[in-house]
Amino acid sequence: MSHQFTEEYASEQDRNDSLSSFRDQFIFPVTEGRPALYFTGNSLGLQPVKAKEYMLKEFEDWARYGVEGHTQARMPWLPYHEFFSKSLAAIVGARQTEVVAMNGLTTNLHLLMVSFFRPRGKRTKIICEAKAFPSDQYALRSQLRFHGLDPDEHLIEIQPDPETELIDEAKIYNAIEANRDELALLMMGGVNYYTGQYFDIPGITKAVQDAGAIAGWDLAHAAGNVLLQLHDWNVDFAAWCGYKYLNSGPGGVSGVFIHERHHGQKDIPRFEGWWGHDKSSRFTMPDRFEPIPTAEAWQLSNAPVFAMTPLLASLELFEQVGMPALREKGDRLTAYLEFVIHEVSRNTGAGLRILTPKDVSKRGCQLSLVVPKGGKKVFEQISAKGVIADWREPDVIRMAPVPLYNSFRDIYDFGRILEEALSA
Ligand SMILES: *Cc1c(COP(=O)(O)O)cnc(C)c1O
DSSP states (O other): OOOSSHHHHHHHHHHTTTTTTGOOOOOHHHHHTTTTTEEEEETTEEEOHHHHHHHHHHHHHHHHHHHGGHHHHSSOOTTTGGGGGGHHHHHHHGGGGGEEEESHHHHHHHHHHHHHHHBBBBBBBEETTTOOOOHHHHHHHHHHHHOOOHHHHHHEEEOTTTOOOOHHHHHOOOHHTTTTTTTEEEEEEOTTTTTTOOOOHHHHHHHHTTTTTTTEEETTTTTTTOOOOOOTTTTTEEEEOOSSSSSTTOOOOOEEEEGGGGOOTTTTTOOOOOGOOOOOTTTGOOOOOOOSSGGGOOOOOOOOOTTTTHHHHHHHHHHHHHHHHHHHHHHHHHHHHHHHHHHHHHTTOOOOESSOOOGGGGGGGGEEEOOTTTHHHHHHHHHHHHEOOOOEETTTEEBBBBBTTTHHHHHHHHHHHHHHHHHO
16 A cells, blocks of 8 residues: 555545544643644553543542442442453453453562462573563562572573664574573563564463463553453463553553463462452451452452543443454554655655564554654654654654554654654
8 A cells, every 4th residue: 555645645544544533532632722743652541531520420429428339339339340351351352350450560560470470499580571661670670589589690681683672582482492491480571662562472472381481471562552362372461551552541550461270279379468359258357368260369459449440431442442443543553654754764864763663463553763863852843843752762752653542644744743853
């Protein structure tokens, strides 16, 4: 398909887009009296229009019922977390019993590693990607130290190619093979936050399990972005945040996946709390913990309702669209952004480069753009013109056209602003 870098072409793509009306379900920040060109849905998703109404409902129910809201609220607080399971399961390709919304992402990674990183004998090592998101590195290294293991010895970091900055997947398979007898866990980002590279989750998971180890995935940049089939891929565990592609609002709750193979296992250690305890006897307050036979067993506390409500407004939209249609539009938007960046680079001679893989099966919506000369200044100029993107030192602009609310016209407008900044 031949794209065109024209306003007419972009507008026509929007007219032919069956998902274009979902844009109206979100609130765009306004800069210079116009809606921003918002490309940071991979960092903080936009506010769904319905979020405020739903929040107000909860405030009203709290005022009206006090403690009785646990059972009387329109969305009762006692089973509140259950309202998320169906749509989260559809988004990550899981059974409803395999997912639960709770806590923050890093908290969940720790809770999951309590259960699934159990170094024994020679099996003490963890494989992850080099330059993982800092919080993941801190979590992994502190888990190793918690078990009395030196992270410098026991954490195997797969290095990216220094030229492309991407990780050659063969290196991951080689590291699994080379550490067959010593590997306890692989924990990696499913989509790399910096380059946008999407890894072969089923292939890597299988290789890890064939080596007798556990495969866990941080899906912060994958959930609500790429197509996932966590159950069928036999992933052991995964976690993601709610506030990136899932639009839960700042610090909103994370989601976790625990494969049903691991449910109801008595020999898996777990940090326990009353919200993981059998629902029928929870309020008789027995001394002994009796786990719910689902992923809910990993819950500690009762649901932070106000930190979850906005997510309901967003998940409704995901249910209406469905991930396959979303991904299909996402691929088209990202391909157009890629085209526009190449056009701008050609028109200006700026030598722009895209780090993210060209192969659409190896990426989601995000593109990481390298601006080799004066990148920071270019970023400041486009920001002043209403583009909201994300700057990473030394020379990278990360952008994610999000299929739920971004348009082809957004991309066209961005392209013209970028061109102007590079020509200045
Ligand atoms: C965004 C992100 C986090 C953030 O962690 P929080 O606990 O939600 O603050 C962690 N890991 C990755 C890979 C991320 O992209």
